[in-house]
Amino acid sequence: MKRFSGFLVVLALVVSGCSSGGGAGSGEKPGEGKADSGKSIKVAMLPKKKGVPYFTSCSEGAMEAAKELGNVELIYDGPTSGEASEAVALVDQWTAQGVDVIAVSPNDPAVLGPAMKKARDAGVRVLTWDADADPSAREFMVNQATAQDIGYALVDTMAKDLGGDGATGEVAIVTASLTAANQNEWIKFIKERLAKYPGLKLVATQPSNEDQKLAFSVTQDLMKAYPNLKGIFAISSVAFPGAAEAIKQAGKSGQVLVTGLSTPNDMKTYVREGVVKSVILWNTKDLGYLTVQAARALVDGTLKPGAVSLKAGRLGEKRIDGENILLGGIMIFTKENINQYDF
Amino acid sequence: MKAREWTLAALLALLMLYAWRADPSFVSLRAQALLSTHIWELAIVAIPMLLIVIAAGIDLSVGSMFALCAVVLGLLHERGVPIGWAAIAAMAAGALQGAINGWFVARLKVHPLLVTLGTMAAYRGIAEGISTARPLSGYPEGFLALSHENLLGVPIPGWVFLCLAMFAALVLGRTVFGKWTIALGTNESATRFSAIPVARVQWLLFAGCGLACGIAAVLTVARTNTAKADMGMGLPLEAVTAVVLGGAKIEGGSGSVIGLVLGLALIHETREFVSWHWKLNELNLIVLGALLIVSVLIQRVFESRNRVASRPA
Numbered sequence: 001m002k003r004f005s006g007f008l009v010v011l012a013l014v015v016s017g018c019s020s021g022g023g024a025g026s027g028e029k030p031g032e033g034k035a036d037s038g039k040s041i042k043v044a045m046l047p048k049k050k051g052v053p054y055f056t057s058c059s060e061g062a063m064e065a066a067k068e069l070g071n072v073e074l075i076y077d078g079p080t081s082g083e084a085s086e087a088v089a090l091v092d093q094w095t096a097q098g099v100d101v102i103a104v105s106p107n108d109p110a111v112l113g114p115a116m117k118k119a120r121d122a123g124v125r126v127l128t129w130d131a132d133a134d135p136s137a138r139e140f141m142v143n144q145a146t147a148q149d150i151g152y153a154l155v156d157t158m159a160k161d162l163g164g165d166g167a168t169g170e171v172a173i174v175t176a177s178l179t180a181a182n183q184n185e186w187i188k189f190i191k192e193r194l195a196k197y198p199g200l201k202l203v204a205t206q207p208s209n210e211d212q213k214l215a216f217s218v219t220q221d222l223m224k225a226y227p228n229l230k231g232i233f234a235i236s237s238v239a240f241p242g243a244a245e246a247i248k249q250a251g252k253s254g255q256v257l258v259t260g261l262s263t264p265n266d267m268k269t270y271v272r273e274g275v276v277k278s279v280i281l282w283n284t285k286d287l288g289y290l291t292v293q294a295a296r297a298l299v300d301g302t303l304k305p306g307a308v309s310l311k312a313g314r315l316g317e318k319r320i321d322g323e324n325i326l327l328g329g330i331m332i333f334t335k336e337n338i339n340q341y342d343f
Numbered sequence: 344m345k346a347r348e349w350t351l352a353a354l355l356a357l358l359m360l361y362a363w364r365a366d367p368s369f370v371s372l373r374a375q376a377l378l379s380t381h382i383w384e385l386a387i388v389a390i391p392m393l394l395i396v397i398a399a400g401i402d403l404s405v406g407s408m409f410a411l412c413a414v415v416l417g418l419l420h421e422r423g424v425p426i427g428w429a430a431i432a433a434m435a436a437g438a439l440q441g442a443i444n445g446w447f448v449a450r451l452k453v454h455p456l457l458v459t460l461g462t463m464a465a466y467r468g469i470a471e472g473i474s475t476a477r478p479l480s481g482y483p484e485g486f487l488a489l490s491h492e493n494l495l496g497v498p499i500p501g502w503v504f505l506c507l508a509m510f511a512a513l514v515l516g517r518t519v520f521g522k523w524t525i526a527l528g529t530n531e532s533a534t535r536f537s538a539i540p541v542a543r544v545q546w547l548l549f550a551g552c553g554l555a556c557g558i559a560a561v562l563t564v565a566r567t568n569t570a571k572a573d574m575g576m577g578l579p580l581e582a583v584t585a586v587v588l589g590g591a592k593i594e595g596g597s598g599s600v601i602g603l604v605l606g607l608a609l610i611h612e613t614r615e616f617v618s619w620h621w622k623l624n625e626l627n628l629i630v631l632g633a634l635l636i637v638s639v640l641i642q643r644v645f646e647s648r649n650r651v652a653s654r655p656a
Contacts, residue, residue: 078624
């Protein structure tokens, strides 16, 4: 028997090692017996990938909401590899644990769909946030920004950076690919909004196929072809830094402006150097905050099909469009405020 | 059961006891049935891996065969082939890939480690090439039910595994083929000089492994509704870990199906419980690594004990 005790020690080490790791890594250990009060609920929140600054900052807002509500126990976990199959494993686990709400940012909607439906069949309420899945797999989506919000914000910001309502000059778009659904929606609203600024003239729309080098050379070509070019909308996360680099290397910082959507950390250097005046994004903390508020309201019954608005704590009343809970309110990062954000 | 297997069973019982005290809902049948969906595919691949390891071989290409089978299924379905035929074609593709591995090992007498290292890259490359790395989804409900339906409380893939495991146990314990497999792993050169058809045994083992990968791929596609060329990246590591934890010697010659089942159960329950209880996904890989090391430690202890035991008095 003596030899067996050796293995038991090893197992104990493995288990206790994991336990101390868990304690240090998160402050969200489940409080046992809390569920007995009947009011407290468990909300599990799944990011596309755990450990990414963008999602970490979302989780901070989610924790804030959970703390503020006091009766929400928040579980925030996700695949560190970004693998959809691992995300499925987590959703299955939460379903088996019988959490009240699962909020998913699906990294692959087709893979996560069946697991989300299984969760719903088991009586778990399911939301999506940040990215959507098949509508039958969830009840509501917490939508950070509509295409209109984004398209309008891009144009308004560009106009402001070029001199306000009377801004004049040629502008161009560097998009992802000509078939990218999201980007095409944004372009539609960019064009719609440009009508408000008669001085701004859209001269070209070029694809960059999610390739930073191509975005770089496309931007170079645009500057050559249109010497009077004043602004570029680089509307994919890959095109934005590519275009900024091209302008920087051409020595046209300040003469040609570029704007687009990105996280502050990715664009900090370009903003400091003046190549980029404004970076556009939604408020990530508020996105996490609103998701937890929506989860609570879903269980309380205040958020139900047909609802047109949702009271979301410090964010106030938020509009609901169909099954989309709209965060609204685009954030603009400039030289003045970008250093306050770390994600 | 041997002492080694009793040890695994004791470890498993200890873990479940701890889990039951810390989080009773984890041990419930409902939770266990749902969570079990994560292990069956690996379990199915681990069975032929056990036989190959017993025959002193190894198959590192299981993850790639798995992915290529899934992609074949997805592409055929996309082109309008009825899902049943697409599934059969996927399994046939698996058997074919396995047969190619077997042919290299048996006829050209290349070490299985090298052969399957090569085909691991090649099969994955083909999967990526023919699917252009796109995810292939959108399968009919009836096909998805293959992984979602339960029979007597156990998901269908679980029954597939049980049948295959019993088949493997019978082959290993009761047939000439099983005796040949063990003989091959115990002493290959001696085996070659006896009347044993070494090449045919090796060829069949690897082809069977490919077929199992095909079956696992079909079940996985049914579970996740998607076939993708990057599926099953971790499969070789996980399958070998389960086999070794289950008591098979990596040098060949020994191993049992019961040990493998216990090894799989231990890996599965530890992994699920750690992530269930501590809610930290990043612990998963650490747990797998720790279990592999623990299994090596156990092996060491038993070997030294055997040496002590066999020493003349």
